[in-house]
Amino acid sequence: MHVPKPFPTAFYQRSDVTAIAKELLGATLFTQVGDHLTGGKIVETEAYSEREKACHAHLGKKTGRTRIFFEPGGVAYVYLCYGIHHLFNVITHEADQGDAVLIRAIEPITGIDIMQKRRAMSHTDKRLTGGPGRLSQALGIDKRLYGASMQGPDVWIEPPQNISDPLTIVSGPRIGIDYAGEDKDLPWRYWLKGNRWVSR
DNA sequence: ATAGCGATGAGCT
DNA sequence: GCTCATCGCTATA
Numbered sequence: 728m729h730v731p732k733p734f735p736t737a738f739y740q741r742s743d744v745t746a747i748a749k750e751l752l753g754a755t756l757f758t759q760v761g762d763h764l765t766g767g768k769i770v771e772t773e774a775y776s777e778r779e780k781a782c783h784a785h786l787g788k789k790t791g792r793t794r795i796f797f798e799p800g801g802v803a804y805v806y807l808c809y810g811i812h813h814l815f816n817v818i819t820h821e822a823d824q825g826d827a828v829l830i831r832a833i834e835p836i837t838g839i840d841i842m843q844k845r846r847a848m849s850h851t852d853k854r855l856t857g858g859p860g861r862l863s864q865a866l867g868i869d870k871r872l873y874g875a876s877m878q879g880p881d882v883w884i885e886p887p888q889n890i891s892d893p894l895t896i897v898s899g900p901r902i903g904i905d906y907a908g909e910d911k912d913l914p915w916r917y918w919l920k921g922n923r924w925v926s927r
Numbered sequence: 928a929t930a931g932c933g934a935t936g937a938g939c940t
Numbered sequence: 941g942c943t944c945a946t947c948g949c950t951a952t953a
Contacts, residue, residue, distance in 0.1 A: 782934095791949075806949085807948055808934065809932090809947085811936075811945070812934095858935070859934070902935090903933085903935070906932095907934095
């Protein structure tokens with residue numbers, strides 16, 4: 728039985744969402760859904776802030792979908808994209824500050840057989856968990872996890888175990904946000920250099 | 928009530 | 941490279 732050792736809530740409630748997005752690289756995202764433990768190393772993230780136009784909660788926009796942005800950081804934000812894909816984010820910052828980090832890719836580690844079943848795949852390659860829609864399907868994430876605590880028991884993230892392991896982080900513009908005007912060029916996508924599981 | 932569309936991915940050329 | 945599936949959310953009326 729795996730005992731969760733999640734980042735504390737204070738980790739998520741800090742004000743610098745880009746710092747959190749970078750620090751989540753190398754950490755391990757776990758879910759326990761349908762009595763199955765699955766997880767993998769986070770290798771790609773994106774930061775979103777209400778100060779810029781790509782964020783669903785831009786300028787504090789509060790709707791049925793975005794209400795979770797205004798809870799204190801440390802809860803999950805899951806939404807349906809293109810009518811098909813569930814995308815997984817972690818809400819950050821203090822209450823009434825609408826920031827979030829999108830998890831875009833993981834390297835599969837725990838429960839690979841379960842992930843393959845959920846993805847209808849018989850082998851393991853980048854298509855298993857490389858991409859925000861793919862990793863959500865592999866981990867059993869859907870809107871039932873909207874608002875879930877990042878302290879578990881359904882979903883949580885554990886800090887990197889080998890902190891002496893040097894991580895080379897690179898950054899670039901975020902994917903799929905052409906609607907965001909000048910903010911589409913902010914280099915708020917982060918990934919581990921050369922990692923095989925990065926979405927693109 | 929309803930039109931428009933999206934933080935993607937699969938399949939095909 | 942290109943097309944398009946598919947539906948909840950949002951804005952507008």
